[in-house]
Structures are given as structure tokens and as C-alpha cells.
Amino acid sequence: MNEQQLREGIVEVGRRLYARGYTASNDGNISTRLDDRRLLMTPKSVCKGFMSPDMMVITDLDGKKLSGDRDPSSEMQMHIEVYRQRPDAQAVVHAHPPIATGFAVAGIPLDRAVLAEVVTTLGSVPIAEYATPSTKELPEAVRKYVKAHDGMLLANHGALTLGSDLFAAYYKMETIEHFAHISLVARLLGGERLLSRQEVDRLQGLRGMYGIASPAPICPPSDVEGPDESPLGPSTSLRAGDPPSCQTVLAPETGGARLVRDAARGAVGKDGEIRLTYLELTALIEAAVRELK
Numbered sequence: 001m002n003e004q005q006l007r008e009g010i011v012e013v014g015r016r017l018y019a020r021g022y023t024a025s026n027d028g029n030i031s032t033r034l035d036d037r038r039l040l041m042t043p044k045s046v047c048k049g050f051m052s053p054d055m056m057v058i059t060d061l062d063g064k065k066l067s068g069d070r071d072p073s074s075e076m077q078m079h080i081e082v083y084r085q086r087p088d089a090q091a092v093v094h095a096h097p098p099i100a101t102g103f104a105v106a107g108i109p110l111d112r113a114v115l116a117e118v119v120t121t122l123g124s125v126p127i128a129e130y131a132t133p134s135t136k137e138l139p140e141a142v143r144k145y146v147k148a149h150d151g152m153l154l155a156n157h158g159a160l161t162l163g164s165d166l167f168a169a170y171y172k173m174e175t176i177e178h179f180a181h182i183s184l185v186a187r188l189l190g191g192e193r194l195l196s197r198q199e200v201d202r203l204q205g206l207r208g209m210y211g212i213a214s215p216a217p218i219c220p221p222s223d224v225e226g227p228d229e230s231p232l233g234p235s236t237s238l239r240a241g242d243p244p245s246c247q248t249v250l251a252p253e254t255g256g257a258r259l260v261r262d263a264a265r266g267a268v269g270k271d272g273e274i275r276l277t278y279l280e281l282t283a284l285i286e287a288a289v290r291e292l293k
């Protein structure tokens with residue numbers, strides 16, 4: 001894409017962010033690589049819903065302004081950090097979509113294995129620790145997660161995504177907000193029924209088939225804590241140990257208390273008989289034995 005097309009792309013992404021309520025007032029910012037030494041980004045203090053292509057600012061990779069009538073986004077350093085850490089990133093989008101930001105405010109990462117397409121594309125969506133916006137603390141908080149994740153929540157702030165072009169980054173923002181919305185509804189209805197670890201492994205094998213592949217593998221089960229027992233509880237909080245080289249996804253091994261609850265809820269026949277496969281029955285007996293010990 002040439003420079004004019006990139007300018008128009010930023011305008012269109014800004015319009016969509018604002019139209020969908022992902023930003024209010026002058027919130028949010030968008031950037032893209034112009035070439036291997038320059039960035040094109042939204043200016044400071046404009047509503048992203050009403051931009052024109054000529055408003056954009058060109059900076060170098062250290063954030064020094066090279067051209068443009070306006071000043072670059074106040075969150076420029078966060079964008080620059082993403083480009084430094086991820087040579088494959090061509091574009092970065094930051095917004096405050098309300099449901100995902102609600103999870104970020106509540107301290108609940110979107111890291112449960114719930115939707116197949118999210119497991120295969122984004123993987124998990126962690127929360128970068130709180131940092132004052134526009135300070136250098138924010139790029140530092142982002143640095144920890146950006147190598148292994150294409151999207152993250154920013155604690156008490158919003159969300160950040162990156163992609164191979166402007167729209168790829170924007171669509172990841174849509175996916176995060178959609179995932180957050182579905183997770184919220186599921187929690188209101190009694191809690192998500194998680195995909196099993198075996199299914200997550202299978203989905204991981206399908207990564208890349210849809211043209212989008214998350215940047216790091218899912219962490220092996222030993223690195224992951226089990227899901228909180230309370231479906232509505234504060235559940236998973238910030239996990240300090242989220243390693244940069246893999247993604248934390250909560251998925252239970254088949255069996256355990258969760259299966260008992262699911263089996264009792266879902267597989268009861270008309271006559272009150274609970275139907276289980278041989279594997280489920282074995283898992284139930286093993287879980288019961290574990291609890292006796």
C-alpha cells in the first residue's frame with residue numbers, strides 16, 4: 001500500500017472504532033509502518049471518528065516527528081515499543097472497547113479456553129499491569145506480553161492489538177471485544193464450560209489454517225493453574241508469571257469436579273439416567289479417588 005492508502009486506512013479504522021463505541025471522545029490511537037524507518041500515526045487530541053488523511057503524523061522509529069501539522073499520539077511510545085519487539089507487526093491499534101476494558105478494570109484476563117476460533121487465532125488475552133497512560137511505564141508493561149501475544153488488555157485502561165496490516169490489527173480488536181462480550185454473557189448465565197486441554201491441543205494444531213496464527217504456542221498444562229471453582233468469582237487475577245514465550249490458556253484436563261457438574265447438568269436422560277462415555281466414567285472415578293486421598 002502506498003502512503004495515501006495507509007492514511008486512508010487509518011481514517012477508516014478510526015471511523016470503525018468510534019462507530020462501534022470502542023473509543024469515546026478523543027480516545028484511542030492507530031499507527032502503521034510506512035517503511036523500514038518511518039511510522040504513520042494518528043495525531044494527539046482528535047476524535048478517531050472524524051479524521052481526514054492529511055491529519056496523520058510521520059515519525060521515525062524513536063518517535064521523532066518528521067512531518068505533519070499536528071503532534072503525534074500521546075501513546076506513541078507504546079506503539080513504538082510494539083514495533084521494536086515485533087518486527088512482524090505492521091500496524092498497532094489501541095482503544096477502550098467497553099466490555100474488554102471492563103475485564104481489564106476487574107483484573108480478569110481473557111485466558112479461558114472457550115471459543116475455538118479465539119484459541120486458534122489470538123490464543124489468550126493477558127492483562128498488562130497498570131501504568132499511567134502517556135508515561136514510559138506503559139511501554140514497559142506492554143513489553144512483557146507483546147512477544148507472545150497479538151492482543152492484550154491494559155489494566156484499568158483498555159486494549160491493544162497488532163497485526164500484519166491495519167485491518168488485521170483492527171479485526172483483532174473486534175475479536176477481543178466480541179470474546180469479552182460472550183464471556184460476560186456466559187458468566188451471567190452461570191459460567192463458561194471450558195474446552196478440554198485435549199481440544200485445545202487439537203485447535204493449536206489447526207493454527208495458521210485461517211490465515212491468522214498467534215505468535216507463540218500455548219503453555220504446557222504444568223504452567224497453568226486450574227480455573228477458579230466459582231463461576232462468578234473474581235477468578236483468574238493477574239498472573240505475574242505469564243512467561244513471554246508461551247500463552248496461558250485455562251483448559252481443564254478431562255475429568256475432575258467440572259465434569260461431574262457438566263455431566264449432572266447436561267447428560268441426564270428423560271428417565272433420570274446419567275449417560276457417560278467409558279472415558280468420562282473413568283475420569284469421574286479417577287477424580288473421585290483423587291478427592292478421597
Ligand SMILES: [Zn+2]
Pocket residue numbers: 027028094095096133157158
Ligand atoms: Zn488509552
